[in-house]
Amino acid sequence: MHRILSLLFLLVLFAIASGKSENIDSLWRVYDKAVHDTLKIKILNDEIGSYYQRNNPDSAIICYQMAYDMASKALEKTSKKDVREALEMEKILANAYLGVVNYETGNSEKSLKYLSLAVKNSRDLLKTISNKYQGKIKVIIARSLNQIGMSYKELGKYDKAIETYQKSIKEAEKINDKLIISDVRSNIGLLHLDMGEVMKAIEYFEFAIKIKESIKDMPGLSNCYINMGIAHLRISYNDDGKLSEEGVRKEQDLALDFFKKSIEIAEKVGMQSNISSLYVNMGIVYGSRNEFEKSEEYFLKALNLNIEIDFKDGIAACYGNLAALSQIMAESVALTEGQKKKYLEKTINYGLQCMKYAKEINSLERQIFACSTLKTAYASVNNYKEALFYANEYLELNKKIFSEDKTKAIADAEKKFETEKNKLLIDKLNKEKQLQDSQLKLEQEASEQQRLINYFIIAGLILISLFAFFIVQRLRITRKQKKVIEVQKAVVDEKNVILNQQNEEIRAQRDEIEAQRDEITAQRDLVTNQKERIEVQKKEITDSIVYAKYIQTAVLPTGDYAKDILGEHFIYFNPKDIVSGDFYWATKVDKWLVFTVADCTGHGVPGAFMSMLGVSFLNEIVREKEVTLANEILDRLRMKIIDALKQKSLGETDNGSKKAVSRMRDGMDIAVCVLNIDSLQLQFSGANNGLFVVKTDKSVFDIPGDKQPVAIYEKMVPFTNHVLDLQTGDTIYLNTDGFTDQFGGAENKKFMTKRMKEMFKEISSRPMSEQLVFVNSTFENWKGIRDQIDDVTVLGIRI
Template structure:
């Protein structure tokens, strides 16, 4: 009793809330609203009335559509087009629905709203499913699935997996369907969406019934039932009880089946769902008929007839007529059975219920045979066979069409693989020819060795002496090599000590990272930072060359920057670069003569006011990337196209001044990362790819972003082409500095 009381209270409260919500939205429309607020309210009203299947829905959609396009409210345009599409889908107007869904996709794509694109793609897939175009349905659901994964919209991912399972089930690929259902189940478990998880389990249970795995079906239904109970989904509970009753019938456990149907009926009565109550009563009448409990069956038939005027779903009415007709036929009440079965047939034709119509034909055939009209019985049996064959042909055609498309894809893949194999064969033949040539050369050399063997023996002693001398020279070279390596390693320690941000702790650089990968032991790239008064000066530079020559240049750069900024207290970014250029030209004795070595450095330098967050930037060939947290955009501020060295153009460097905000990030870098070769095509990473990975990771903590950049670089460089075995090596020094304000 407490359970029933709770259901009644819940239903009354839900109905009251629904009515209050519509009234509240209508009151909002009476007040003066901004265009955006009015559009949003109209969309919510359209959704509310759509659930009531009211013609008023399209009035609200039309007004929202007109206002949003007049005011340029893009999100409103997306939602209005989407609602128009769903409305026309309910009217089975496919062309209009497709037009508005595609329009919603077009607008959503222009503002990179992948969630809304996902929704419309799913609806198009469902629409193709409605008309039996399985291949198109799968294509759109797969598109939506990829977008959902990319945008981490896991609820959309789960629903598209579920829809794909349904489509594969339609063409008889039930194992593949189960794979999609199980994956969808994992997704909904992960995001803790128990309502959709219960629906998935119910569908998996139905699949197990089709496979005659009744124990698994009952187990899965019970899991779903517990979730429906937990979330007070009473309609779901009623549906599951009927499904469980059908399984018990197949197992021959009629008492359990009747108990399940009775529970479904009780729940339906409590929530005042006449459609589901009649559905349960039909099954109770059928099972009692099968058990020859005709009196009990007639009692349920009387209750069905009593409630028939209150049934809102015509398909349930058709089912009730068929169920009663079956029961009457079983009791040998042939004329009564025929009346009900003919009514079922008419409704099934009207609603295009193919399966229901087909089963009606066979029962009508039996009813006419029962009343002694063999001619009519034969006509309806032929109708049954024709409908069955057409239905089977439709399913087979859909499956064949899909399998043909899959085979075409496989053939294309095989052809591509054959092309690759042919290239490998040509390469192998070339390699074999080269090896054969090497063998011929080796044989010729061996002959020469034999001819000169006597000479070699005579010179043996001299060679022995030479070998001793060579061994001594080798030891000397190895000692020299070790000394050089020790010197370079020591230089590396010196460079690491110089390249540090330790003296900037507690400043704007607290949230920063440096990704630093020299090509050799020491680097021609360097980074440097200092604080003068209330200014933080940071720079990343790429000197001519790498290894030891580059390292010398980097040490010159660090030394001169320290003198210019710390001693001379030059703060303005462009002035710092101009001073540094003078020092470099003087140190390298550059005069700009033809053929003179073009040594120097490309550099990006920032001066940030710690109090006002004003930022000055000057660049020599190198840009600065600015990530704005407020708009989630990555902007490029270009440097001047001249190095820090003598050059054909010796203009002053441009001093870019802009305002930073909390959460913004700035990035300075050398060209090593974008110019690195690797990946599946063996091409450069490029600045476009570099910008994309910075934009994708700028919302992460700086240390995590640094790790992501490092991991991406490693994967790019370490990629090995499986067909050629080619490996990539680092081609230049790599430095990236990122600072979060």
């Protein structure tokens, strides 16, 4: 089914980077403590630069350049052979790393420059360096040549790329490095795949797979399986019409098998981006076979993964895939009008989400795709106003792309025309000038002799007259000059006195100006140093907060761990800042499932500290002391918070003034649920946070929490314990006030609890993965372009 392949986006990631999660602050501390320049340069190259290459490529380029410059200066100061060899190695590595990071950031021209320099310097150094560095130098040469081939491929210079890949293989074979050989073979296969030579590409992929299996390179093997799957998918397109339907299906089955093998490995080694792209490719295959439910299932899996890692281009692509798939399903002849309308509504919803994320990343191609889908869908539901709007958007975006290409082509043509025109004009003028020069030369030769004779006669007469006049004038001038010289001498003496005085004044002014200039320079240097220190401190603080986010995320139940505890569920966790004042928590104690959603005082860093304190106390109360009464959990948690934060109320003063209320109100609003897994009896206790239960018949129970926080309070009473009997299929929802308090909509009002209740009622029967997508899109559409005012958390669990 070629039509779906023309509508859907094909996402393929051939290589995924992996690395450590070092603390950059600790790396810089190690750098500062290093005594020798050689060790500092090595830390910059191998540790700090590598960290920034994964997280901030611009900073990585600065680090590698710093390492290169430091090594160059250190070479000027030492004559020791072993130190010089180590420094030369670090210079070569810095160039090689600069080549790689420029390739990764899309600057293939610069990548070629640095990598070629690394190869040249390596070969020069290989002639004189000690044996202990020989093997490492040869590996650098082989890897750099492989990277050069990749840069040539990106620039479209396929012949140069293949030639360089062959050189890399020869260098790798000399040192029997099978990992490099397999990587290069795989890259050659990708090159042939780009050139449309699919069978040749498969040969290289199979060769690479055998080597990677023998050396147990699992990440590389996962990538090779992706490449094989893409190759068989290309064959299944059946562009030349040579394959039967059975042959097409066979190639699709092979592609699916390879994708599944790649997923199996990627899940073991944690290659999340690989898994997302594989889900998309599998969804495309099933869609081309009219297996729409399976296709939608894999697209939703890919969407959830991309939302989890905040990969916006992937999110936009997945929404585009889902919109296109829903549009195709709506056009099925076997549908009722109600079913067709449902699919068209899904098409519009997914298309709008695709447009939203495409605008955020400024992707014209994805915006064009979204407009194409939306104009067709709106026309199908007779909303011609919106259909016309997106049709115009579609034309404008295409015109923009076409205009950019067309403008460049016209400019190139005009430049070429002007160049040729100017060349012809210059040739013509040169010929005319040669003709005029020859004619002028003949005329000049004819009159030159006569002119010379006249000149000699006139010159003779003038010389005689001048000589006579000169003699008379010299006599007169001599007498006058004597008098003038005497007067001038007196004037000069007087001016010399004045000039000496002025010189003294100028010297004094110059000294004063130089002193002021030195003071200004010192003040400027001080301001510059202070600015640089502030920028470094700001970056260090931001890096620390980002690292705190990883720590906070690590203590929250996610993935398989959350699924094992909570069963069928979804978690919508959307912090306002980098770290969150909201948190959710869950555990099992015997037959009791305990789960909470909490909103701590404030958000950002203060809220995050409070959330970590809450998680710690819940672990102590429930996991260690095995408390399973919901209200008792809150009572104990309140006492822990009051004790930890040293909260207290001031009593009556000596002069009889009124009792002061708490000096510290830091705490949290929280909802605690305890579910008996055997009897399905639910306990609920809440501090300012309530509970929603949607029954299988769509009836909704809304149980508010007690009007007191988990903190010191003017009137503290024990928390209420509510008990409910649930049935299989009932759905529980907990949320913080960040969702209901968000301003948005056409009138810029709060979302409010009433809308939240209606939303839960509407989505309760849907699969949890769809509920998560719906909650996310509802919040984003309500908020629109406005700022998010608070952290947002929603937890849904189906019994």
